[in-house]
Amino acid sequence: MFIDCKFSNLKQVLELSKGKVVLRGAGVLGKLAINALHELGIKVDYFWELDSKKIGLNYCGVKVVNTKKILELGEKTNIFICSNYFSIIIPELKKLGFKNIFNCYELIKNTDFTKITNSTNKEIHDFGDNSGRKPFNHASIPIDRVIGLHYTGLKTQVSQNFRDDSYKKLNIKHIDLVITEQCSMKCIDCSNLMQYYTNPKNSNFDDLKKSINVTMSSIDYLSEFRVIGGEPFMNKDIGKIINFIKTFNNYSHIVIYTNATIIPKNENLKALIDDRVSLDITRYKTNKHSLKNHEKLIQVLNDNSIEFVSHTAENWSDSGRIKKYVRTENELKDIFLNCCVGDILSILNGKMYRCPFSANAHNINAIPYAKEDVIDLLDESIDKIHMKEKIIKLYTRKDKKQYLEACKYCKGRDFSTALIPPGIQTQNILQNPRYSD
Numbered sequence: 001m002f003i004d005c006k007f008s009n010l011k012q013v014l015e016l017s018k019g020k021v022v023l024r025g026a027g028v029l030g031k032l033a034i035n036a037l038h039e040l041g042i043k044v045d046y047f048w049e050l051d052s053k054k055i056g057l058n059y060c061g062v063k064v065v066n067t068k069k070i071l072e073l074g075e076k077t078n079i080f081i082c083s084n085y086f087s088i089i090i091p092e093l094k095k096l097g098f099k100n101i102f103n104c105y106e107l108i109k110n111t112d113f114t115k116i117t118n119s120t121n122k123e124i125h126d127f128g129d130n131s132g133r134k135p136f137n138h139a140s141i142p143i144d145r146v147i148g149l150h151y152t153g154l155k156t157q158v159s160q161n162f163r164d165d166s167y168k169k170l171n172i173k174h175i176d177l178v179i180t181e182q183c184s185m186k187c188i189d190c191s192n193l194m195q196y197y198t199n200p201k202n203s204n205f206d207d208l209k210k211s212i213n214v215t216m217s218s219i220d221y222l223s224e225f226r227v228i229g230g231e232p233f234m235n236k237d238i239g240k241i242i243n244f245i246k247t248f249n250n251y252s253h254i255v256i257y258t259n260a261t262i263i264p265k266n267e268n269l270k271a272l273i274d275d276r277v278s279l280d281i282t283r284y285k286t287n288k289h290s291l292k293n294h295e296k297l298i299q300v301l302n303d304n305s306i307e308f309v310s311h312t313a314e315n316w317s318d319s320g321r322i323k324k325y326v327r328t329e330n331e332l333k334d335i336f337l338n339c340c341v342g343d344i345l346s347i348l349n350g351k352m353y354r355c356p357f358s359a360n361a362h363n364i365n366a367i368p369y370a371k372e373d374v375i376d377l378l379d380e381s382i383d384k385i386h387m388k389e390k391i392i393k394l395y396t397r398k399d400k401k402q403y404l405e406a407c408k409y410c411k412g413r414d415f416s417t418a419l420i421p422p423g424i425q426t427q428n429i430l431q432n433p434r435y436s437d
Contacts, residue, residue: 019076084153152223183230239271313422358406370405
């Protein structure tokens with residue numbers, strides 16, 4: 001699948017191939033990869049993107065081009081996958097005939113990003129106040145998290161290609177743990193469908209503990225538990241929930257996604273003081289509480305040495321709609337495969353789903369129930385072995401149709417989805433297009 005070479009002889013391997021060097025993905029991983037390659041004295045020729053908004057631009061001083069341009073370079077082209085969507089990109093590269101394929105794990109793992117000196121381009125080596133654990137800036141995630149997610153994605157791809165299921169490991173990049181349906185904002189375009197909840201509630205604490213226990217006992221490794229809502233700090237048990245997750249050893253990070261409207265205190269604040277816990281803060285210009293409390297929250301986190309990243313919402317994808325679409329089988333597969341949340345499992349009210357849209361649309365009864373798209377984590381009749389098998393089937397979708405029932409009702413979340421202003425508020429709960437037989 002990947003070219004097998006050590007970090008120490010990577011330059012030699014690339015020179016012997018006599019092919020151009022291309023980075024598939026102009027994002028955070030791409031920035032790390034170009035720095036690492038520059039340190040080795042390796043010239044990057046192009047970034048390759050499918051996102052039409054990036055094509056034609058320069059990223060880190062290198063031109064971003066489309067698939068047509070890459071095909072002109074020929075099959076000897078050396079392609080580094082600077083993305084965690086291996087299950088989408090690898091089949092694409094093989095179909096196009098490329099053979100010199102590299103992942104970025106060894107490359108970025110073996111690079112000391114605190115000593116980048118090999119470039120005069122500030123955009124390339126501008127990591128800010130950086131010790132290897134700090135972000136590039138307040139809008140990106142720490143380098144060790146980037147590396148960890150890439151490695152988990154890589155392990156997931158490798159394990160899914162074992163022919164003998166007895167050797168298969170269940171490594172997962174993200175699990176969304178929805179701890180509340182309540183939100184402190186009323187966004188009309190929320191992609192997690194909070195705008196349709198008429199009587200939002202906090203998740204039951206005992207059911208959350210059971211769901212977490214069953215999940216963590218069934219999987220081998222999880223890179224990130226993403227604690228979300230609604231607004232997760234609306235649930236006053238959030239500290240207890242985080243402390244319960246900490247009792248497990250087969251995960252790397254807990255990330256709480258918040259809109260900065262609520263500042264944690266007491267037990268909920270103490271639970272955040274852990275190297276494995278961080279906050280991902282979105283500041284909304286459309287909400288006075290988010291604006292007012294943003295700097296206060298950051299001060300509290302800094303005072304307690306709690307890791308965080310912070311960014312201001314700029315654009316949302318126009319995907320917070322529930323509507324029945326008429327699509328062919330192939331169109332439904334494309335919707336699923338190109339989804340930007342296609343590598344996420346979601347836990348909501350004791351059930352596991354394949355994506356947040358599916359989770360919330362099922363939860364509010366807006367789409368028909370699809371048994372194969374839902375796992376009841378509270379079903380005590382399912383033993384550990386069979387629960388793991390169910391999660392593998394849900395996560396890989398290899399022995400079922402290659403899309404979800406929810407894909408028939410989702411507008412889609414890929415690069416072609418229109419962008420809209422974020423966080424526009426509504427005074428009224430939107431009418432739920434409730435499904436009925």
